[in-house]
Amino acid sequence: MTPTQATIENATIILETAQEAYVRLDAEFRFAFINRAAEILLGAPRTDLTGKTPWDVHPETTGTPLELGLRRALLERIPVMFENYYEGWQRWYSLTATPDATGGLVVHFADATESKRVALERKRMEDALRKSEEKFSKAFRSSPAAVTIVDLATGTYLEVNETFEHLMGYRHDEVIGKRWEDLGLWVDISNRDEAIRRLLKDGGVRDWEFAFRKKSGDVRIGLISAELIEIEGNPCAITATIDITGRKQTEERLNTLATAIEQAGEQIVITDLDGVIQYCNPAFERTTGYSKEEAIGANPRLLKSGKHTAEFYGQLWTTIKNGGVWAGHLFNKKKDGSLYEEDATISPIRDTSGKMSGFVAIKRDVTQHLQLERQFQQAQKLESIGRLEIAAQ
Numbered sequence: 001m002t003p004t005q006a007t008i009e010n011a012t013i014i015l016e017t018a019q020e021a022y023v024r025l026d027a028e029f030r031f032a033f034i035n036r037a038a039e040i041l042l043g044a045p046r047t048d049l050t051g052k053t054p055w056d057v058h059p060e061t062t063g064t065p066l067e068l069g070l071r072r073a074l075l076e077r078i079p080v081m082f083e084n085y086y087e088g089w090q091r092w093y094s095l096t097a098t099p100d101a102t103g104g105l106v107v108h109f110a111d112a113t114e115s116k117r118v119a120l121e122r123k124r125m126e127d128a129l130r131k132s133e134e135k136f137s138k139a140f141r142s143s144p145a146a147v148t149i150v151d152l153a154t155g156t157y158l159e160v161n162e163t164f165e166h167l168m169g170y171r172h173d174e175v176i177g178k179r180w181e182d183l184g185l186w187v188d189i190s191n192r193d194e195a196i197r198r199l200l201k202d203g204g205v206r207d208w209e210f211a212f213r214k215k216s217g218d219v220r221i222g223l224i225s226a227e228l229i230e231i232e233g234n235p236c237a238i239t240a241t242i243d244i245t246g247r248k249q250t251e252e253r254l255n256t257l258a259t260a261i262e263q264a265g266e267q268i269v270i271t272d273l274d275g276v277i278q279y280c281n282p283a284f285e286r287t288t289g290y291s292k293e294e295a296i297g298a299n300p301r302l303l304k305s306g307k308h309t310a311e312f313y314g315q316l317w318t319t320i321k322n323g324g325v326w327a328g329h330l331f332n333k334k335k336d337g338s339l340y341e342e343d344a345t346i347s348p349i350r351d352t353s354g355k356m357s358g359f360v361a362i363k364r365d366v367t368q369h370l371q372l373e374r375q376f377q378q379a380q381k382l383e384s385i386g387r388l389e390i391a392a393q
Contacts, residue, residue, distance in 0.1 A: 021109035024100065029053045029070060032104060041109055066095065073097035073105055083112060092116040145240040152196065152228075152235045155180040167243060169215035187211035187219055195224070199237055203228045212241070220245045267342070267363040270349070273356065275299050275317075287342075287365050289335030300361075305339050307331035316346070320359055323348050330363070340367040 021038035023031055030053055034046040042049060042057060054070070055062045061084070069082035079098045085091070094112040097105045140147055146164035150157055157175045165172055168185065175183065186192040191210050199205045205226045212222050226239040261268050261281055267288075270279040280295045288295075288303060295302075308331065319326040327345045334340060344363040348356045 023107050023109075024102075024104055025053075025070065025074075025107060026102065026104040027074070029074070029105075032102075038109065069095065070097050070105060070107070073099060083116070143240065145242050146222075148237075148239045148241075149229075149231075150180075150237050150239065151231075152200070152237055157183075158231070158236065164241075167214070167241070168212075174215075183215075185212045187213050195226070196237075199226050199228055200235070209244075221248050265364075267361070267365070269295075269300070269361045269363070270358060271300065271361070272358045275301075275359070278358065284363075287334070287340065287363075288332070294335075303332040303334075305331040305333040307339070320346050320348060323356065329366075340365055341370055342366060 016035050018035055019037060021041040022033075022035045023038050023042075024033035026032045030051050031046075031049045034042070034049055039046055039049075044057065049057060055067060061067060064084055065082045066084045069080045069084075072078075073080040074097075077099045079096060081094065081096050083092060083094050085093075092112045094110045094115075096108045096110075098108075100106050140159075141161050143161055143163060146167045147161045148157055148164055149159040156177060156179050160172065160175050164170075164175070168175075168183075170183065180186060180192065188211060195205055195208045195210070198208075205224070207223045207225060210222055210224060211219055213219050221244050222241045223244050224239055224241045226237045229236050229238055264281060265283055267284040268279075268281045269277060269284055271277050277295050277298055277300065280290075280292055284295065285291055290298075290302070316326050316328070325345065325347045328343075330342050330344050332340055332342060342363045342365050344361055346359055346361045349358045349360055351357050
């Protein structure tokens with residue numbers, strides 16, 4: 001036995017007892033040796049495989065990395081490592097083809113399914129993370145809110161979006177690396193410190209109202225929301241601010257208007273298109289004796305006195321239903337049954353598109369005024385009669 005034959009025989013004994021699959025191919029790629037593990041892997045006894053090529057046994061491997069790798073290893077006489085997926089087994093295998101002293105190849109099969117799964121899962125997670133970062137970056141840049149990322153330990157701006165630049169009046173390079181104190185955006189420092197305290201305690205702040213100063217010096221009102229995040233081990237905040245100055249001014253005007261309506265001496269009643277009362281002011285309650293709770297949801301017919309005809313009310317409703325304004329004199333009845341008189345103007349309410357959404361009535365109780373006027377007229381009449389009687393004497 002030559003040294004080469006002895007070496008091959010010893011190697012064969014070792015490979016036969018190996019737990020992993022080994023085969024030896026001759027120079028024509030025919031199976032010359034197959035260990036027990038390889039028999040199981042290839043799904044056939046060695047007697048059926050010996051003398052055949054891998055693609056004879058599994059034609060689907062023709063042209064795959066298996067054939068290409070084996071041919072390269074044999075042709076170039078170098079070890080070649082490659083992976084191959086076997087559909088029939090639904091497994092990935094890592095193969096190493098090493099030229100041997102006989103002119104053939106020793107091929108080692110290692111099941112790489114789990115490592116491949118881990119690698120694919122890692123790639124999937126990396127892809128998902130990359131896509132998530134891309135989405136975050138797009139959302140950050142295009143957000144209609146002024147978004148910042150701030151290092152809480154130093155109060156340093158790490159990043160701001162374009163909306164922040166437009167809102168505050170600062171260029172990007174004028175903000176990055178600067179601290180809160182450098183820019184002086186917060187008008188009330190104690191308000192800022194309280195917001196930071198809440199953020200650190202709760203992990204987030206929602207719709208925190210604050211006054212901010214733009215680069216121009218103009219002071220505006222904003223709503224800021226923030227989330228606590230960590231960047232390289234440092235506590236940071238990602239914030240989003242919207243300018244609510246216009247909203248606050250509108251709210252103040254509406255509050256002033258609401259106060260005026262509530263304190264007005266005239267009765268103000270708002271109804272829907274069917275005449276159901278949606279709102280009445282305190283003057284209505286004082287005049288009619290009906291509380292707001294009793295009136296809202298009721299129809300103004302609860303005030304009917306019986307002094308007007310159906311034609312009178314029909315004309316009133318026709319006027320306002322057609323978008324006109326009705327103005328006239330009404331006899332109505334209070335909750336206690338007593339009658340009173342009022343001058344009223346009823347107008348349509350229109351939304352921004354011009355569509356009618358209801359009606360508003362502004363009414364003034366003229367009962368006492370008319371009584372005094374009638375008394376005055378009666379007194380004048382009596383006075384005139386008295387003069388005539390004196391003159392006749």
